[in-house]
Amino acid sequence: MIRATYDRYDGKYGYRQIQLFVHQDHEVWMNHKKVQRLMQEMNLRAKIRRKFHHHWGWNYGDRVARNILNRNFETTAPKHKWVTDITQYRVEDCWLYLSAIKDLCGNKIVAYNMSLRNDKELVLETFTKAFEIEKDVTGLIVHSDQGTQYTSFDYHDMLPKVGAQISMSRRGNCYDNVSWRASSHI
Template sequence: MDAEISGTGRVWTGGSARSTGSIHRPRSVCSKAQAGKRNAKKVLGNLDAGGEKQKYKVIEIAASSYPVSSLCKLFKVSRSGYYAYPKRKHMDRDKEAALLIRRVYARYEGKYGYRQIQLFLWQDEGIWMNHKKVLRLMQKLGLQSNIRRKRRFNTAYHAGERVAENLLKRNFTAEKPNQKWVTDVTQYRVGERWLYLSAVKDLFNNEIVAYQLSERNDNELVLKTFAKAFAKQKDVTGLVVHSDQGFQYTSHAYHDMLPKVSAQISMSRRGNCLDNASMESFFSHLKTEGLYPYNIRNLAEAQNRIEKYIRFYNQRRPQRKLNKLTPVEYRRQFAA
């Protein structure tokens, strides 16, 4: 689609929405066309080819060199239509982004808000979208996290036999694996029965190193958890293991076990849950994402949900603090 820009002696070639540069034609040719001695379409090309969208694209490219009003007149389109074109383009891009967000939101059962959806877009689709755009489109689509935090049941402390100093002091970062672990026990109720989960988390990459489930909240629950952890990690010399002052962690058995592997014991101050906030955070994610959204009817189903979520958390759930990687990916990247 070739067109002369009035008063310039130059011809713009539209083709397939791409610029071929400024093509000079002899002034005699242009004067003949202006005088009507030749057919304008033969000189300028078919200005009706390609439809309005094609014309808007050509005008958009040429607008940096020629007046928009002249271009619109030449291509027989309205200026208002052209100026609305960038907005429509933006809406088209939003349409694609919105479909993608809706798909990712549905893939994870509507559990997550815009910040986690942003990370899943990057992990699953390879698309990094500004978090403000994700939030705007989710609000436009009426999408929000469907999980609700439930009231926490606090268990009573039993008087401890041994209490250690708080070595961690809320410094929940580590420079390498097996430098700092945090641990705790949480409970989940199904009907009139309780299921107890003991877990150990590595603060280097927030990975759940080991866990144990039981219907009994006793010393054996914690000891079995650490037996699994130490079976995976052969050398833990200098490791700091932080817990609260629960009765399992102040028991003789616990205090005898850790020094045998050259690990140090650290404990929160009495009744101060923020001293072990990192572990509390994991339990919160587990319950709000992996348990509360489901109608769990028995302990076997609860156990299955917990085990499934821990695998998901370690292997599939990216974290902003880990450079948008999952705990396992972050550990492997460090080891590479």
């Protein structure tokens, strides 16, 4: 019964949950210690999901830009203020990362890109797409958080080459990114 229950749920659960499922499915009550011992004898183990850990306290040095935007998310001119961020989506057994750039004039998505990896290449490819669409971006302010992708040397080299200024939120201040989060146009 234990093996059948374990197989039925694709090995996702440990002995405590298997104990409850055996009782639910077969109407047999067993002590959780007995279920644990029998699962160990049959070498049945729960598939453990990896936990996501936040890493705080990186030292970025000079690659953190000052907050030029300073919560002024309004503009009437296109290609004047862009905001960018990365979000993640769980799809079955993997994570998909979406990098997007939004023009604050009209809340239009300028470019986006998806990847299985959350790295600087994702961001750089997104900006490459954006610069193919919007040719002249001289004087543009690009605002982001202080993620590792946005503090990379490649990011800080790319934007000034096209005439854009880099603006970053202050550390640990979600209100500096309110315009991105509050938009329902994404």
